Amino acid sequence: MKIINGKMFYKMSELVEQVELSNHTIAFYYKKGLLPNTVNTSKNMKYYPEITVTVLNLIKYFKDNLNFSIDYIKELFDYYRIDFDDRAELILQSIQMLSSEIKNPISKKDLDKQIVEEAIELDLVDDKDIYFKTELEVLKVYEELRSYEVASELIKEYVTTSKKLALLERELSSKVLEKTGFLPEVLILNILNSFKPYIFNRHTIIEFKKES
Template sequence: MPIKMKELMALSEESKSTILYYVKEGLLPEPSKPKPNVHLYDDTCVQILKFIKYLQHNFSYSISEIKHIFDSNHFDFDDSFEMMVRSLEVISGGRDNLWYSKETFLKLLSIDEVTLQSYQDKGYLFERSKGYSSKELEIAEILGRVGDLGLDCCLLDTYVSYAKDLAKSENEVGSALLKNNEESHNTRYKLLFDLVLTMKPYIFNMHTVEAHKAHNNKGNKHEKSL
């Protein structure tokens, strides 16, 4: 549904000058002009503006970096949950992503296709729509070091198992959270992002820290008792 500038400003909490600047930079579509001095914006502009603000405030992305993301990826701002999933894929790749074909990726890592396929089959690494990114290169190098040291992959398998179960729950919660809630849509959208991108790693990492503290304290108490 087309909306006027005043309504777009209110819904997105952005200034008129910012909105016009984003239109000029190609981050927002040009408004339709059914009458002189009447500019109507597509209502998806609200979601686009919220997404831009989220990238700026939470990941310190510059406008040029956001523009590059928009130019390099397709986002369906009409489908809220699909939009969130696509956004997560982009963000998880890192801000300075380079993309590699499978052939180049294998050469950079000096591994064969069988090894790469085994990483993917085990759920340690993923081939994306554009190939393999800098993030996949980093992950594959870590996996190579694990193999060089002959370490057991049980921890990685546990990560994958928990991740699959967690993904199912996130999908269910996300779908319910974003379904038919137009009035509080933006608030719910941001909350889901915060849960997945901020809350989840915080809880996991802090539990690791606390477990190490408990282990060390137990060891210290044992030494004092001797």
């Protein structure tokens, strides 16, 4: 590790050790524009900023757990204008990438205006010009649910509960940070991608079994 202008940087060999990826893989990601800019010393040694470790861990997670291709990860990075200077912002952006697939874009004007407006009012989706695959799926499910008399009230309660859960997740993250001084990005993604859905679905199954 080397201090340059008050910031920590890694050599390639140190990155390889930190993230357990080969130097060829890391170099490939760098050429694809997935990593922050390096600093070259007078000895022509290339140093990678500390946040590179976080970026590489996120790329590994997307590839290994979500089967995202490198080209799609690049597309995500470009769309969300990844912030290589702020680790906290980078993790927030990674949550956005996890929760919303930027595929099959459809313009807001080409969607059912009333459905979109109601979904925005219920805080199911953001008010934006372009909607992607995951958001379109939410809109489709909402359209199917709204034909049932009590659906709107139940959806409002669902959103309210989700907001309460979000506060609990932020508190959990704060506790981890307070305890360790560091917030593992992979832990956050695992909570969102596997831990939370499993617990939700498990208890949904338990409730349905009670009725049957």
